[in-house]
Amino acid sequence: MKSISKLSHIGVANRKPLRVNKAFIFAFRVSIHLISAIWLGIVYYQALSGHLEGDPVQYLLDFSGIGTLHLLFASLLISPLAQWMKFQQLMRIRKTFGVYAALYALFHVWVFIAYELQFEWLLIASEIIERPYITVGALAALILIALLASSFEKIKKKMGSKWQKLHNFVYIAVIAGCIHYLWSVKSNWYEPAIYLSIATLLLLIRRKKIKNLFK
């Protein structure tokens, strides 16, 4: 696969930078806020009011788990897309996707703690320690929560160069989230395998940057 920097010969270098009205980016961000928050709110309401068929807790876990991965993929796609389209303003949308990825992950953990294990703290601790797929999920959740906590401008400024270092952990979170998914299924492994492939592809696109992190 060609890296972004090698795409120049297929016309990216000659492409004019794309600029749109600020209002367009604002509307895009507001739409992400509305769709992500309202969708989660509706599903949660349906589960609480008994309007979901089957096991509502399982449904909420599945919805929020898959939702986290979709939002993480979207946030990781923005930077290569912005470079390829020469559309720097797109980067302003990345944070919105990232914030909702972390909020969906928090909700996923909340459903597990509050509804699946009903605040049985000893049981929760033993699940995290003894079930490897939960351990890996907890690692991903911890990273996303740390990224969310550090996403405020004041904290970002205080952290300086450490902020970027911390945010590179998103690559571990996305892979851990996909492994957690793959590990959680008893059959039908092809769907989580597709998710893991997408995550790997998103990391391969930025392999140069990732290689540099280990130097």
Ligand code: HEM
């Ligand atoms: C402490 C953290 C976490 C816990 C305790 C946890 C727990 C669970 C549980 C109990 C399930 C249901 C498994 C089953 O069907 O039997 C599940 C599924 C899932 N989780 Fe998590 N999880 C955590 C973090 C995460 C994170 C951070 C992500 C995403 C980055 C994630 C993504 C998923 C996905 C995609 C599924 C499968 C959904 C489906 O089957 O459609 N989880 N998780």
